[in-house]
Amino acid sequence: MKTTSSFPPPAGSPVAARFGETAFTRRKARTEAAARGCFLFMTLALVVPLVAVLVYLVVKAWPALGWDFLLDVPRRNMTEGGIWPAFVGTLDLVFLSLAVAAPVGVLAAIYLNEYAADNGFNRLVNLAVINLAGVPSIVHALFGLGAFVYAARFGASVLSAALTLAIMTLPVIIASTREALASVPRAFREACWNVGASKWQTIRAVVLPNAVSGILTGIILQVSRAAGETAPIMFTGAVFYKVVERGDLFPYYLDDQCMALSMHLFTISTQVPNVREALPFATAVALLGSVLLVNAASIGLRVWLRHRKKW
Amino acid sequence: MASVSEKPVAAPAPAARARRPLWAVGLERAFEAFIRLCGVSAVLFVLAIFFFVFREAAPVFRDEQFSLTEFLFSLHWYPTSETNVRYGALALILGTFSVTGLAMALAVPFGLGAAVFISEFCGPRPREILKVIIELLAAIPSVVWGFIGLTVMSKLLVTLTGAPVGVNALNGGIILALMSVPIIVSIGEDALKAVPDSYREAALALGATRWQLIYRVLLPAAKNGLLAAVLLGVARGVGETMAVLMCTGHSVNIPRGPLDSVRTLTANIAAELGEAPVGSGHYRVLFLTGVLLFLITFVVNLAADLAVRGIREK
């Protein structure tokens, strides 16, 4: 007996009468296609204009881009020149803030996940950490002002701004590290405890090495966030303009104020009249490029480490 | 099977059982104490944010020129007036809600639509690519968004709507929508992925089309997670500073239409904090605005948390 399965079945056959195309199925197929088209449109409506805008930015920035733009300092009242002081300022701020937030955050997460008892106080702590990850950036600015600039008397400085950024990134580092630690199955820990290993020995031998990838990706994401934020550093240490030598790698002391790339973009696009048109666009491209590069590195790291999964 | 132990295992003398050197034990204890310290101090930092912002704001209640009802319900924001200082933040509150509302009106349908598309209609390769794009979108700093609003969107709006100035509530709304969409998409997609496959299989076995599956089964099943996604998008919108500072114009008034210029609570703090003398009434009211923002985002985040908890309890 010949068995065929084709859709739609030949008209007039008994199969067609049962399972074939009818007005009903045609209508269903139409709504199906319409739904698919609608959702596809919604997705493309987000992605396409965005890509277009980014391309537009690069095109407008093109005349100004180049190594000189990176290494040079702003000239002629910021209407010309480059972004070097701002770039190195951002590097300093990010490095300093991560140097504080990363170790404290990772160790705090280890404490909260591995050592702390599961009582009411700690659950409150968890709630606090999670909600603080969602605090508006301007509130971080107010905190930095109140705590570091005034109460601790650091004044507006690289130190205050970096500490403000550190506090801003700390809750998220704690949360993502905890997630990475929790992804290691409890069975491994129990197997280690059963042979007489202490908690720290277990953490060092089994838990941490397998959570490192998640921890690193979380920290790298905060690097890009710290580099891009403006409000927290606006009043705590970043300024409009600072005299810096071209290409100088260490122009700022801890108690100096500094320029920063994000702040620079803000001032150059809102506070500086008669600026050469390509300059703000180039600044935006520089900031955006750095941030996206760091994020891409984090995504790449995550994908690469996923292939090396050990269980 | 050879059992090649030289030391008899049945009754080892205590000396034969290996012991960790004392210095190693001591070092480990010290390190564990340090870890505990980090845990506690991280918690302290985190609570310190509450404390310091409240502390700078609190004295304002003793100031005779300030009244809480005026703050919350009056439209007159004249903090720098020499004769009649008034701290009415209602226009700012309405500014925040109007811009956020506009943003959500755009972001929610498009964001949820994209989430549905990525979750249900996509093959695995396009899905990975789209998720990476969404993640990179989320990484764009707010000042860059502000810049885009100031330059690109502003020009677009002027040409499309003929408004005199391109920075207004609509501009801020569109930019804020683009900023909130990644959160809505990624959390929404997680919520849809969390719906058990058995639901999908059951619906398809009954002959449902993909659209019917989505509309009648998935969206209702995932509604808590989708609600949480929207709420977190709202929280992002309310808390956004730089982008709205650069895109919404600077006038403190109730917006009568989307093409009006508004100011939000966040932008207001950023704009005026630099000029308010430390310790003055103005300064403290700005901190109080920060407290208000804090409370609003806290409540919205809590609501999102509860919405998600609702799924887990089931």
Add this chain to the structure above:
Amino acid sequence: MNVTPPKIEVRDLRLSYGAREVIHGLSFAIRPNEIFGIIGPAQSGKTSLLRCLNRTIDFTPAARVSGAIRVDGRDVRRIKDVFGLRRKLGMVAPLPVGLPLSVYDNVAFAPRCAGIRNRAVLDERVEQCLRQAALWEEVKDRLHTLGTRLSGGQQQRLTIARALSHQPEVLCLDEFSIAIDPVTTMRIEDALKELRREITIILVTNLTSQARRLADRTLFLWNGDLVELDETGVIFSERARRRQTREYVQGIFG
């Protein structure tokens, strides 16, 4: 009258998780170098009992223990060096767990934690334990493979090797065969019969036939109560004193 002091002595042990008591006043003693079987249906408290022995019950926050457990005469709840205690009692869990380390590192993990650094000593210890667990022949050429990549039966034998690596005086096996194939189970049972010459073995099992094959004496635990404790030959015959024992052993309930 047996004059050798018991290896492990349990006196009026009570365990509660929160408000729920799961072990109600257990008292028994385990002799050195015997295979001591504990049988009983699920949720009888068998696993909880083992966890009280090596103090891993400490990791369950809601658990409260009272009564005395003495190993070699010393109360475990008062011992200061908990890690030394856990090295004295080896524990094998029901589900095979290969740590995400190489096979060599899996077995060398416990000696290293105890402070042994000498490579030669570690090499010898690893080989000895893998032989005792009947795994050496299969892994001797690939000691660098990840423990998680072994088969279920191999991982369970690896767990046993790990449990032996710190030279325990007592080996506790908690339903070790539920996740592995019968052939591996047989090989492990043969290994246990060899090991009993050197150490004491506590065998918790759901399979009454396994206790009958291996154990010298058997304790029937039901709902946290000691129903009967006697020579295995007695428990599994008509001479068992309690009717409950006879019915459980015959499979009338379980």
